Amino acid sequence: MATYRYRCGSHGSFDLSAPIGTAPGTAPCPGCARPSTREYTAPMLGLAPRAAVALLDRTAATAETPAVVSAPPPRPAHRRTPLAPPNPALRRLPRP
Numbered sequence: 001m002a003t004y005r006y007r008c009g010s011h012g013s014f015d016l017s018a019p020i021g022t023a024p025g026t027a028p029c030p031g032c033a034r035p036s037t038r039e040y041t042a043p044m045l046g047l048a049p050r051a052a053v054a055l056l057d058r059t060a061a062t063a064e065t066p067a068v069v070s071a072p073p074p075r076p077a078h079r080r081t082p083l084a085p086p087n088p089a090l091r092r093l094p095r096p
Helices: 049-065 088-090
Strands: 001-006 013-020 026-028 033-039
Touching: 033 088
Parallel strands: none
Antiparallel strands: 001 013, 001 033, 026 033
């Protein structure tokens, strides 16, 4: 079932649920029973999973005001120790 939006001249917008692709061009207004025309609107993205909505919001926010980096991140204070002791045979290899 899909939700379609219709607009009545005196009562405003209302929603009607119908199977996908079967929505009529006009529907009776629930308040006055006059024929109301169908409105074509954006899909209801608010019913999407929260993670998807958050991703869309973050993407839209960065499109207008991207985060500007003024410097590379600071290096860590300590260096990682190697997992194995250095091999003396590898000392003779060329270094980049």
